[in-house]
Amino acid sequence: MQIREDFPALLASIVRAAASVGHLKMCCASGRSARIRDAEHRKTQTEQLIYLCYSPARFAEERGCSAQLGNARETGSAWICVTMIDDPLLLNDWHVVAQSTAMQTGEVGPARLLGQDLVLWRSNAGLCAWQDLCLHRGAKLSSGRVERDCLVCPYHGWNYNDDGQCVRIPAHPSMTPPARARATAYRVAEKYGLIWACLGEPKTDVPCFAEWEDAAFRKVLAGPYLFKAQGPRIIENFLDVGHFPFVHAGFLGDPGHTEVGDYEVETTSDGIVARDIGVWQPDPDGTGQSAEVKYTYRVLRPLTAYFQKSYQDQKFSIFSAVTPVDERESLAWLILALNYASHTSDEQLRAFQDVVSRQDIPIVESQRPELLPLDLQAELHLRSDRTAIAYRKWLAKIGLKYGTA
Ligand code: FES
Ligand SMILES: [Fe+2]
Numbered sequence: 090m091q092i093r094e095d096f097p098a099l100l101a102s103i104v105r106a107a108a109s110v111g112h113l114k115m116c117c118a119s120g121r122s123a124r125i126r127d128a129e130h131r132k133t134q135t136e137q138l139i140y141l142c143y144s145p146a147r148f149a150e151e152r153g154c155s156a157q158l159g160n161a162r163e164t165g166s167a168w169i170c171v172t173m174i175d176d177p178l179l180l181n182d183w184h185v186v187a188q189s190t191a192m193q194t195g196e197v198g199p200a201r202l203l204g205q206d207l208v209l210w211r212s213n214a215g216l217c218a219w220q221d222l223c224l225h226r227g228a229k230l231s232s233g234r235v236e237r238d239c240l241v242c243p244y245h246g247w248n249y250n251d252d253g254q255c256v257r258i259p260a261h262p263s264m265t266p267p268a269r270a271r272a273t274a275y276r277v278a279e280k281y282g283l284i285w286a287c288l289g290e291p292k293t294d295v296p297c298f299a300e301w302e303d304a305a306f307r308k309v310l311a312g313p314y315l316f317k318a319q320g321p322r323i324i325e326n327f328l329d330v331g332h333f334p335f336v337h338a339g340f341l342g343d344p345g346h347t348e349v350g351d352y353e354v355e356t357t358s359d360g361i362v363a364r365d366i367g368v369w370q371p372d373p374d375g376t377g378q379s380a381e382v383k384y385t386y387r388v389l390r391p392l393t394a395y396f397q398k399s400y401q402d403q404k405f406s407i408f409s410a411v412t413p414v415d416e417r418e419s420l421a422w423l424i425l426a427l428n429y430a431s432h433t434s435d436e437q438l439r440a441f442q443d444v445v446s447r448q449d450i451p452i453v454e455s456q457r458p459e460l461l462p463l464d465l466q467a468e469l470h471l472r473s474d475r476t477a478i479a480y481r482k483w484l485a486k487i488g489l490k491y492g493t494a
Contacts, residue, residue, distance in 0.1 A: 173203055173204040173205055174203040174204050174413055174415065174416060174491050176489065176490045176491040177289070178391060178487060178488065178489050178490075178491075179203060179391070179392070179413060179489075179491055180203065180287075180288050180289035181287065181289040181290050181291060181292050182287060182291065182292070182293070182390060182391070182392075183278065183285040183286070183287050183291055183293075183294075183295045183296075183390075184202050184203070184285060184286060184287070184392070184410070184412045184413065185283045185284065185285055185313075185410045185412050185420070185422045186200040186202055186207060186209060186218065186284050186285065186286045186412065187200055187209055187283070187284040188282060188283055188284070188310060188422075189279055189282050189283060189284055190282070191284075192209055192210070192211050192216065192284060193211060194211045194212070194213060195211065195235045196210065196211055196235070197209070197210035197230070197231060197233060197234060197235055197240060198210070198231055199221060199229070199231035200218070200286070201414045201415060202286055202288065202412060202413070202414065203288055203413055203414075203415070204414075204415040204416065205220065205288060206220070206221035206222070206229065206231070207219065207220065207221050207231075207275070207286065208220075208221040208229070208230040208231040208233075208240070209231075209277075209284065209286075210235055210240050211235075212235070212238050212239075212240075212250075212251035213238050213251075214238075214251055215251070216277045216279060216284060217240070217251050217253070217274065217277065218274070218275045218276075218277040218284075218286040219249075219253060219272040219273060219274050219275065220272060220273040220275075222272070222273070223242040223244060223247060223272075224247075224255065224269070224270050224271070224272065225242065225244070225245060225247055225270070226244055226245070228242055228243055228244035229243075230242055230243075230249070230272070236248070238250070238251065239251075239256065239257070240272075245258075245259065245260060246259040247259070247266070247270070249271075249272050252271075252274075253271050253272035253273070253274040254266075254268075254270070254271050254272075255267075255270035255271065255272075258270075275287060275288050276290075276291060278295055280295045280301075281295075281298055281301050281308075281408070281424055282308070282310055282424070283310075283410070283422060283424075293390075296389035296390050296393045296395075296408075296410070297389070298395065298408040298424065298426075300397075300406050300408075300426035301408075301424070301426070303426075305428045306404070306406070306426040306427060306428050307426065307427055307428075307431070307435075308424055308425070308426050309424070309425040309426075309435045309438045309439055310422070310423070310424055310425075310439075311423040311424070311425055311438070311439045311442040311443070311446075312420070312421055312422050312423045312442075312446065313412070313420035313421060313422045314420065314421045314423075314446040314450065315418060315419075315420055315450075316411075316418070316419045316420075316421060316450055316453055316454060317417060317418055317454050318418075318419060318453045318454050318456070318459060319413065319416070319419060319459060319460065319461075319491065319492030320391070320392040320411040320412075320413050320419050320491070320492050321391070321392075321460075321461035321480075321484060321489070321491075321492040321493055322453050322456050322459065322460075322461055322492065323392075323411050323419055323421055323453055324388070324391075324392055324393075324394050324409070324411055324480065325461060325477050325480055325481075326449055326452070326453050327394050327396075327409050327421075328363070328386050328388070328394060328396075328476045328477060328480060329474075329476070329477060330349055330366055330368050330384060330473070331349050331471075331473050331474070332452070333368060333370070334346060334347045336448050336449060336452055337445055337448055339371050339372065340370070340371060340372050340441075340444065340445060340448075341368070341370050341371075341372075341373065341445065342368065342369075342370065342371075343369060343370075343371050346368075346369040349366070349368075349472075349473035350366070350367045351472065352364060352365050352366045352367075352475070353365070354475045354476055354478075354479045356479050356482070356483055359389070360387060360388040360389050360390070360483070361386070361387065361388040361476065361479045361480060361483055362385065362386070362387050363384075363385065363386040363387075363475070363476040363479070364385045365383050365384075365385070366383065366384040366385075366386070366476075367381060367382075367383055367384075368381070368382055368383075368384060368398075369381045369382075370382055372441075373398060373400070373405060374405050374427065374430065374433075374438070374441065375433060375437055375438050375440070375441025375442070376430045376433050380400040380403075381400065382398040382399060382400045382405075383398065383399050383400075384396050384397070384398045385397050385398075385399075386476055388479075388480055388483065391484060391487065391489045392410065392411040392412075392413065393408075393409065393410045393411070394409050395407065395408045395409065402428075402429070403427070403428065403429040403430075404427065404428050404429075405425070405426070405427040405429075406425070406426040406427070407423055407424065407425055407426075408423065408424040408426070409421055409422070409423050410422045413491060413492070421446070423442060423446075425438055425439075425442060458494055459492075460492055460493055460494035461481065461484070461492055461493045461494065462481075462493075462494050463481050463482075463484055463485040463493050463494065464494075465478065465481060465482070467494075
């Protein structure tokens with residue numbers, strides 16, 4: 090391994106800078122050489138992983154983080170580049186990373202959350218969500234396999250048990266692996282047929298979805314839908330009924346019924362509730378039966394929302410969790426729940442939702458600015474936008490930084 094002479098000083102300056110940046114996960118050190126001559130991982134006192142390399146551009150290219158280089162700032166001789174989404178609200182919250190059925194015992198696969206590559210795998214004891222990085226030479230563990238209830242790195246075969254500890258190094262089979270040969274593990278939970286991960290310390294439980302426990306409701310998972318957009322714009326689109334006659338004409342709205350009636354919005358310490366929003370829909374759910382439905386929306390977390398629309402005894406709910414994959418992409422995971430239409434198949438319901446989502450995606454991706462303006466003077470608002478107004482005010486109050494301006 091070739092180390093620059095000034096490496097210790099460089100490292101010290103980077104660690105000092107890292108300590109001053111709350112949630113720094115990665116940084117790059119600049120140097121004269123255009124190619125990476127060395128890369129090292131070190132842990133700071135705050136247990137954040139730092140990558141050091143001699144070429145920020147090359148580093149960015151390989152890690153797919155060129156956009157983040159715009160955020161780089163020079164600190165002495167070192168460039169600091171925050172490649173993770175470092176919003177404490179999101180770091181300490183739960184996010185969906187996979188459907189449960191996608192990860193059976195003995196299976197392993199990749200996920201990406203808040204700009205962090207994760208490896209997910211299921212041991213006999215349960216699910217693991219780790220940083221997707223082997224401590225030996227940085228290979229992606231998600232390309233590995235599960236053997237004897239251990240995750241085996243694809244490069245030199247190090248075996249990690251489900252605590253994250255390396256327990257076998259094939260090149261030295263009689264050696265006890267060092268204690269620090271341990272993967273960085275994150276909290277993981279399984280709820281509503283979905284796998285949730287938290288990169289920090291979760292402040293709350295996974296948001297509540299009451300219909301999941303209610304046997305009167307059939308549940309259908311839909312998505313995930315990829316948006317090249319940030320979460321707040323996606324959630325606001327989910328909360329918006331005014332676009333139905335234009336974006337979802339013939340499905341959720343009709344150009345002959347464009348008026349949005351008055352409704353009430355309440356903001357509580359737990360989020361937002363908007364009740365009794367009347368909408369005439371040609372096909373509210375994929376069954377093809379038109380109805381004047383009443384919506385109740387709830388914002389449960391900054392990036393998790395819910396609605397239930399009802400018509401007489403018929404109730405149709407959607408729970409929507411948006412995962413911030415990185416600064417550029419999000420995944421929207423939906424759970425549909427309905428207490429009627431037993432003759433409509435899961436596939437039909439999912440196909441209907443696919444159509445609706447495909448109509449929303451290009452609109453949301455086209456919005457500028459991409460960041461949701463929390464200053465209410467920045468865009469025009471109408472009475473019919475009061476759910477969105479409440480959402481923006483609430484995000485400002487709780488201090489969401491990601492996806493907002
Ligand atoms: S990089 Fe994983 S065992 Fe070498
Ligand atoms: Fe929509």
